[in-house]
Amino acid sequence: MKSLLSLALFSWCAVASAGVATADATAKFLAGLPVRGTAVESLTLQPAWAQHATEFDRAWVKVEQLQLAKIRTWAPAYLGDFYASRGAMFYPFSGPDFLYANAFYPAASTYLLCGIEPVGAIPQLENIPPAALESSLATLRKSLESSLNWSFFITKNMKVDLTQTLLTGTLPVLYVFLARAGCTIDSVELVALSRDGAFVPPGKGAAPGVKIVFFGAGGRQQTLYYFASDLSDSGVRANPGFLKFCGQQATGLTLLKAASFLMHEEGFSKVRSFLLANSAVILQDDSGIPYRFLADAAKWKVRFCGRYVGPIDLFKQHPQPDLARDFARSIPVPIAFGFGYQWHPSRSSLMIATPRASSPATLSPTE
Numbered sequence: 001m002k003s004l005l006s007l008a009l010f011s012w013c014a015v016a017s018a019g020v021a022t023a024d025a026t027a028k029f030l031a032g033l034p035v036r037g038t039a040v041e042s043l044t045l046q047p048a049w050a051q052h053a054t055e056f057d058r059a060w061v062k063v064e065q066l067q068l069a070k071i072r073t074w075a076p077a078y079l080g081d082f083y084a085s086r087g088a089m090f091y092p093f094s095g096p097d098f099l100y101a102n103a104f105y106p107a108a109s110t111y112l113l114c115g116i117e118p119v120g121a122i123p124q125l126e127n128i129p130p131a132a133l134e135s136s137l138a139t140l141r142k143s144l145e146s147s148l149n150w151s152f153f154i155t156k157n158m159k160v161d162l163t164q165t166l167l168t169g170t171l172p173v174l175y176v177f178l179a180r181a182g183c184t185i186d187s188v189e190l191v192a193l194s195r196d197g198a199f200v201p202p203g204k205g206a207a208p209g210v211k212i213v214f215f216g217a218g219g220r221q222q223t224l225y226y227f228a229s230d231l232s233d234s235g236v237r238a239n240p241g242f243l244k245f246c247g248q249q250a251t252g253l254t255l256l257k258a259a260s261f262l263m264h265e266e267g268f269s270k271v272r273s274f275l276l277a278n279s280a281v282i283l284q285d286d287s288g289i290p291y292r293f294l295a296d297a298a299k300w301k302v303r304f305c306g307r308y309v310g311p312i313d314l315f316k317q318h319p320q321p322d323l324a325r326d327f328a329r330s331i332p333v334p335i336a337f338g339f340g341y342q343w344h345p346s347r348s349s350l351m352i353a354t355p356r357a358s359s360p361a362t363l364s365p366t367e
Contacts, residue, residue: 023175023212024185026123030140030172031179032056040125048134055141060180070337071103078305078333078352079104082281088112088249090279092231092271093259096170098177098224104283105253106216111224112249114242119210119228120169122188128166136166143173170226171210178224182217193227197244206239231271232262243274254279256288258340261311261318264290282353285340286311291323294353301356302326305333306349312341 021029025038032053035041043049076083082105089108091101095115102111128136171188178185189212192205202208209227216222229235229242236243246252254275256263263272264287272289275282282289286308294300308327311318327349339348 021125022185023122023188024179026125027175027179027185029125030123030137030167031176033179043125043133046130046133048137051134052137052141056176056180059141059144067337068099068103070335071100074335074337075104078303079281079283082253083107085253085280087280088246088252090246090252090254090275091256092275093256093262096173096177096226097257098174099181100257101255102177102181102183102216104255107218107220108253109222110249111222112242112246112252113224113226114229114231115170115226116228116230118169119190119208119226120167120171122190122210123167123172123175132166140167140172140176144176170228174210174212174224174226178212178214183222184215186213186215186221188212191225193229193241193245195239195241195244197241197246197248205241207241231268233267233270236270243271246274247278251278251280254282254284256282256284258285259287261287261315263288264318280354283350284353285342285348285350286320286323287315287318287340291320291326291351294351295322295326299356301354303333303352304330304349305352306335306339306345307332307347308349309342309347315341 021039025035025040028035028038029040029043029049032049032055035044044053084107085105086107086109088110089101089105089112091097091111091113093115094101094113095117096113098111098113101108101113105111175185188210190202191209191211192200192202193207193209194200194205199205207227207229209225212224212226214222214224227242227245229239231242256275262268272293275289276293282294291302294302304327308324310316310320310324332349333352335348335350336345337348338345339350342348
């Protein structure tokens with residue numbers, strides 16, 4: 001035990017003498033990936049990190065085989081030009097789920113994620129005491145369990161997990177997903193939005209957020225925003241900054257997954273109306289925008305995918321007979337991956353909705 005403690009203290013001294021780790025090195029360290037030649041290389045000598053890397057590697061092999069590889073095969077075939085589009089990407093009710101945002105829309109120039117989970121502090125590995133490393137990494141893994149196993153976050157669990165560690169908020173999770181997606185982080189900046197959707201100094205606006213500039217797996221520069229903002233109608237009235245900021249983008253690529261059926265309630269009509277008016281494509285499960293808003297064939301073209309079996313028991317108050325009817329009348333596109341609350345592939349469904357008046361050319365791959 002004494003020798004392990006001595007090694008930990010030596011490693012932390014080595015980090016301090018080498019200088020502050022870059023955001024990219026920190027992300028790779030948190031993701032359990034090699035960080036050779038960086039300021040945090042010595043920290044990988046810790047048994048806690050070795051265990052962390054082993055467990056993450058094991059989990060990622062599973063999510064890669066069962067989910068991500070299958071999405072990368074499916075999405076280009078059925079999303080068409082939208083898969084390669086460099087437009088803005090809207091993902092409300094996402095939490096820090098960059099993993100699936102990037103899987104379905106890997107070329108998006110700007111990712112706009114939003115949830116009620118706090119942004120947190122920018123991770124600083126040199127500020128984590130040696131004795132706290134193991135528990136901090138273990139809590140980070142725990143916060144990712146539901147996303148890796150079932151493709152979605154459980155908000156109430158994340159609220160607990162993301163406040164019980166020195167790695168606080170959504171930022172450590174975003175770091176892990178960026179690193180594991182093969183991205184290289186260039187810069188990280190805490191930001192905030194005014195009521196008008198303009199940037200103001202952190203702490204001055206009602207919508208705190210983070211801006212991460214990164215280079216994607218293809219080497220092109222992209223930007224990820226995550227904002228903590230209440231998207232209920234009362235929340236938007238009090239602080240419309242996030243939707244105002246989204247409105248400054250071009251027509252967007254929308255993803256809705258495990259959205260708690262919130263937009264089935266009248267208390268979330270503002271965000272629902274925004275997405276209906278500003279989306280070039282909506283990829284969603286049944287928990288997103290109610291199907292009745294997409295069912296008019298003169299206004300929307302909808303492709304049904306997978307198998308619709310209705311909501312899980314937790315949301316049984318939101319059946320959609322019209323969706324079940326039209327699913328039964330169609331020949332659904334097959335999917336081999338889990339999506340949303342009905343996470344098993346044999347029970348998962350999704351819809352690809354495009355407005356009849358939209359022009360995919362506005363989101364062309366060459367934009």
